[in-house]
Amino acid sequence: MDAVVFAVLNGVIYGLLLFMVSAGLTLIFGMMGVLNFAHASFYMLGAYFAYALQGLVGFAGAVVLSTLLVGGVGVVVERGFLRRVHRHGHAHELLLTFGLSFIVAELVKLFFGNYPVDYRVPKALDFAAFAVGTQQYPVYRVLMGGIALLMFAAIYLLLTRTRIGIVVRAAIYRPRMVEALGHHVQLVFMGVFGIGAALAGLAGAVAGAFYTTNPNMALEIGVMVFVVVVVGGLGSLAGAMLASLLIGILTSLAVGVDASIADLAALVGAREWAQGIGGLLTLKLSSLAATIPFALMLLVLLLRPSGLMGERT
Amino acid sequence: MLVHSIVRTAVASAALLGGIAHAAPVKIGLVETLSGPQASSGQAYRAGVRYAIDRLNAAGGWNGESVQLLEYDNQGGPAGASDKLKAAIADGVQIVVQGSSSAIGGQVTEDVRKHNLRNPGKEIVYINVGAEALELTGEKCNFHHFRFAGNAQVRVKALVDGMKQANALGTKVYAINQNYSWGQDVEQAVVDNQAYGGYKVVEKTLHDVNKIQDFAPYIAKIGASGAETVITGNWSNDLLLLMKASKAGGLKARFGTVYLDQPGNIANAGELAAGHFIVHAFNAEAGGAEGQRFVDDYKAKMGHVPVFVEPQTVFAIEMVAEALKRSKPEGGALNANAFAKTLESTKITTPVGEWSVRASDHQALLPMVVSMVSKDAKYKADDTAFGFKPVKVFSAEQAAAPAQASCKMQRPG
Numbered sequence: 001m002d003a004v005v006f007a008v009l010n011g012v013i014y015g016l017l018l019f020m021v022s023a024g025l026t027l028i029f030g031m032m033g034v035l036n037f038a039h040a041s042f043y044m045l046g047a048y049f050a051y052a053l054q055g056l057v058g059f060a061g062a063v064v065l066s067t068l069l070v071g072g073v074g075v076v077v078e079r080g081f082l083r084r085v086h087r088h089g090h091a092h093e094l095l096l097t098f099g100l101s102f103i104v105a106e107l108v109k110l111f112f113g114n115y116p117v118d119y120r121v122p123k124a125l126d127f128a129a130f131a132v133g134t135q136q137y138p139v140y141r142v143l144m145g146g147i148a149l150l151m152f153a154a155i156y157l158l159l160t161r162t163r164i165g166i167v168v169r170a171a172i173y174r175p176r177m178v179e180a181l182g183h184h185v186q187l188v189f190m191g192v193f194g195i196g197a198a199l200a201g202l203a204g205a206v207a208g209a210f211y212t213t214n215p216n217m218a219l220e221i222g223v224m225v226f227v228v229v230v231v232g233g234l235g236s237l238a239g240a241m242l243a244s245l246l247i248g249i250l251t252s253l254a255v256g257v258d259a260s261i262a263d264l265a266a267l268v269g270a271r272e273w274a275q276g277i278g279g280l281l282t283l284k285l286s287s288l289a290a291t292i293p294f295a296l297m298l299l300v301l302l303l304r305p306s307g308l309m310g311e312r313t
Numbered sequence: 314m315l316v317h318s319i320v321r322t323a324v325a326s327a328a329l330l331g332g333i334a335h336a337a338p339v340k341i342g343l344v345e346t347l348s349g350p351q352a353s354s355g356q357a358y359r360a361g362v363r364y365a366i367d368r369l370n371a372a373g374g375w376n377g378e379s380v381q382l383l384e385y386d387n388q389g390g391p392a393g394a395s396d397k398l399k400a401a402i403a404d405g406v407q408i409v410v411q412g413s414s415s416a417i418g419g420q421v422t423e424d425v426r427k428h429n430l431r432n433p434g435k436e437i438v439y440i441n442v443g444a445e446a447l448e449l450t451g452e453k454c455n456f457h458h459f460r461f462a463g464n465a466q467v468r469v470k471a472l473v474d475g476m477k478q479a480n481a482l483g484t485k486v487y488a489i490n491q492n493y494s495w496g497q498d499v500e501q502a503v504v505d506n507q508a509y510g511g512y513k514v515v516e517k518t519l520h521d522v523n524k525i526q527d528f529a530p531y532i533a534k535i536g537a538s539g540a541e542t543v544i545t546g547n548w549s550n551d552l553l554l555l556m557k558a559s560k561a562g563g564l565k566a567r568f569g570t571v572y573l574d575q576p577g578n579i580a581n582a583g584e585l586a587a588g589h590f591i592v593h594a595f596n597a598e599a600g601g602a603e604g605q606r607f608v609d610d611y612k613a614k615m616g617h618v619p620v621f622v623e624p625q626t627v628f629a630i631e632m633v634a635e636a637l638k639r640s641k642p643e644g645g646a647l648n649a650n651a652f653a654k655t656l657e658s659t660k661i662t663t664p665v666g667e668w669s670v671r672a673s674d675h676q677a678l679l680p681m682v683v684s685m686v687s688k689d690a691k692y693k694a695d696d697t698a699f700g701f702k703p704v705k706v707f708s709a710e711q712a713a714a715p716a717q718a719s720c721k722m723q724r725p726g
Contacts, residue, residue, distance in 0.1 A: 002537075003534075003537055006530075007533060010527065010529040010530050010533065011530070013529075014526070014529070017527075109352075114352060115575070115576040116550070116553060116578070116581045117577070117580075118577075118583075118695070119581075120581065120583060121561075128563055131563075135533055135536050135537075135562060135563065136562060136563030137562075140561070141561070211526055211527075211554055211557065212550055212553050212554060212557070212581060214550065214577070215350075216350040216523075216550065219350055220524070220526060220550070224526070248527075251527075252527070252529075252530040255530035255534060256530065256534055286518060287492050287518070287519045287520060287521075288521075289520065289530075290520065290525050291521065
């Protein structure tokens with residue numbers, strides 16, 4: 001029982017982290033129709049900025065500052081690059097962000113080297129929050145989950161309860177109409193892009209200390225974030241939340257399951273046969289844990305191509 | 314018409330070559346991962362190779378000429394390596410060096426074997442400086458492949474022995490590894506050494522390679538198994554994240570590792586690395602005065618101290634250099650088959666012991682050092698207060714694991 005509680009808890013927190021990164025991506029897609037390949041690079045930049053700044057302004061200050069800085073980078077990318085190629089269509093925008101992700105990765109290697117940097121959870125936050133059985137639960141994980149929940153609440157309220165939210169949501173569906181009504185749509189785009197980038201930066205600054213800060217971190221999380229956004233439905237914030245949690249909990253639970261198809265076959269008395277065949281039939285579920293999200297994505301694309309909560313097909 | 318021009322070109326270039334050079338310099342081709350996510354490993358191998366070849370050339374090269382080092386970027390995958398190997402062969406490379414990833418090693422050794430079958434008289438030799446999957450000296454072994462690195466059986470046996478002598482092994486061991494040839498080999502080796510090490514494998518796990526961000530679920534599983542020691546062949550992020558998650562989860566188990574000395578690991582893990590073990594091919598402290606001299610010279614030439622796979626790569630190329638020294642040029646050039654035969658009987662002395670090669674499967678017999686992360690270590694890692702304190706040095710004979718029966722080597726006549 002302890003193990004299951006623990007697995008679910010782990011899964012939820014990891015899911016919330018995935019949500020932090022994918023929230024910005026799905027917002028940007030919803031608004032501009034651009035699948036931003038450089039989004040995970042913002043996540044990496046957040047971690048590296050926080051690492052570089054923590055000596056100067058302390059951990060909390062570094063997290064806040066790096067969030068703002070990455071938001072600034074996002075604004076520059078939108079204003080200086082994306083807007084220029086916008087009229088050439090989505091393919092150009094996609095290629096641009098794709099190229100950008102390589103440039104960011106190489107720049108990071110240039111300045112910070114090839115190996116993981118020494119960015120760690122500060123001593124003051126490095127203790128156990130509670131224990132389940134013999135397992136301790138680190139307070140920092142709880143903190144990461146809390147930040148993600150706060151973020152979800154803030155964006156959700158901003159989008160549904162404020163005037164800015166109304167303009168933004170309107171600009172997603174009918175940008176020309178919104179423009180005709182006298183709103184500065186370009187500014188809205190820039191703002192959303194900047195905030196989306198800042199959210200990824202915040203996630204990076206917080207998670208980089210807990211996991212590792214290395215030049216591959218964008219690549220590592222990038223794929224998973226795309227899976228989240230596709231499963232949740234492109235452009236849907238609530239969908240991203242649902243998909244993140246689903247993926248987090250499924251992978252976490254799968255690690256604890258050592259069953260294979262051969263065990264399933266045993267129910268009908270075919271274990272010997274299945275073990276004789278070997279290969280896929282005797283592969284343990286736990287060794288496939290990291291592949292489950294992709295299977296989920298395939299399933300969702302087959303059954304519900306617009307994603308769990310996507311509105312458009 | 315075409316034939317004519319080819320003949321004319323051939324005649325012209327033959328005349329040109331004959332006029333200038335009487336001997337072809339030996340070309341060594343490094344086919345490594347020099348870009349992309351795993352570039353850091355490839356660049357470490359490159360540093361070791363460059364250092365050793367500079368030394369070889371400073372000592373006069375081979376046959377009165379400098380040995381040329383050509384570098385090729387395999388872009389991190391077997392397909393790229395296969396392409397770049399063709400380019401290297403076209404450039405006249407006779408000795409190919411590669412180390413990172415057993416998947417790439419498997420491709421290179423197969424390509425080399427096929428090339429040598431199809432092009433008698435133009436053989437090339439593959440110097441494997443780090444691909445440690447057992448199959449390379451097992452089913453896939455061939456006469457032109459030499460592995461100058463450990464393998465899972467060698468590493469785990471030494472690790473288990475060293476940790477046992479340090480009273481740090483315990484009786485319950487958990488094996489967690491990456492799900493590909495190397496990780497599976499390590500898992501098998503941990504199981505095979507149960508009687509030898511006097512422990513029981515309580516559980517074993519294989520996981521995806523460098524895809525997992527969150528190791529907390531795995532740590533929960535290890536905690537629930539009651540393991541005292543975790544043995545893992547994990548490298549790069551998979552090792553670091555595993556150890557960080559173990560600290561965060563309050564896991565009390567001790568880690569026995571192979572790649573804990575990869576740069577950045579100790580800096581990133583901090584105090585939580587203390588008390589964990591590593592089995593590696595070189596430890597400067599265990600090497601005494603010779604070790605010190607090697608470290609100082611390497612640092613003077615390359616700008617940093619040799620860590621991770623660099624020392625074993627240097628010694629591997631020193632084996633090559635020694636074999637070259639004993640090879641006589643035939644018609645002004647190197648005969649690859651004769652060179653390979655010479656390499657089989659080559660021995661060198663490194664600061665931690667003697668290196669040689671077993672002729673039956675071309676697995677290097679090399680000393681192994683088991684070290685513990687400690688503040689008492691003479692050489693610190695990553696500018697931290699910690700370093701690797703040698704616990705036990707195994708000579709090449711002590712560390713060796715028997716040759717695999719699956720190796721059926723075809724020797725040239």
